[in-house]
Ligand SMILES: *[C@@H]1O[C@H](CO)[C@@H](O)[C@H](O)[C@H]1NC(C)=O
């Protein structure tokens with residue numbers, strides 16, 4: 771009886787592991803982006819609240835997007851911090867709630883949490899799930915996300931959407947909109 775119980779518990783645990791390792795979007799895993807129209811095109815989200823200042827830069831790459839986080843003023847005692855691409859831009863009043871939920875183009879949802887060893891299976895916008903949370907107060911971090919797009923026809927399009935930082939209670943402590951940097955015409 772005891773052995774039977776242990777065996778069924780182990781079986782249930784193994785099943786749980788199997789299921790969670792297969793979690794993906796309703797539309798499947800995110801596809802790598804290889805059709806950005808202008809490689810090297812730069813978008814920035816400028817943070818300039820009373821506390822958090824700096825910039826998150828997104829550069830169109832041959833595969834996905836190169837992100838650089840360069841911010842300061844995150845209240846270190848409230849970390850670690852998560853950061854995501856949310857669906858909507860930040861409105862004029864700066865209310866981060868109005869950026870909506872994570873960019874989740876493949877309809878995965880955020881539960882169970884992103885498995886960073888399978889980034890294609892995570893919400894496209896769940897950047898900290900895929901590439902790690904950050905500590906404050908100052909962050910400098912670079913990563914490439916193959917699933918983010920700067921081609922508006924792609925599911926993973928991040929342009930004109932909000933970048934949001936959350937503290938350890940998930941409160942939205944800072945947000946800014948990714949905006950295309952005007953091309954400099956050298957002449
Ligand atoms: C994942 O799903 C596939 C197909 O549904 C199945 O064959 C495989 O055993 C599953 N893998 C795990 C680890 O659950």
Ligand SMILES: *[C@@H]1O[C@H](CO)[C@@H](O)[C@H](O)[C@H]1NC(C)=O
Pocket residue numbers: 809810829830831832836914
């Ligand atoms: C993106 O980052 C990779 C890795 O550092 C680099 O090789 C590549 O040139 C970068 N792409 C652009 C467009 O800057």
Ligand SMILES: *[C@@H]1O[C@H](CO)[C@@H](O)[C@H](O)[C@H]1NC(C)=O
Pocket residue numbers: 865866867868
């Ligand atoms: C921010 O927006 C949310 C959702 O619309 C609203 O409930 C909340 O009151 C707003 N906060 C402020 C400070 O305006």
Ligand SMILES: [Cu+2]
Pocket residue numbers: 853854855856872934935936
């Ligand atoms: Cu978020």
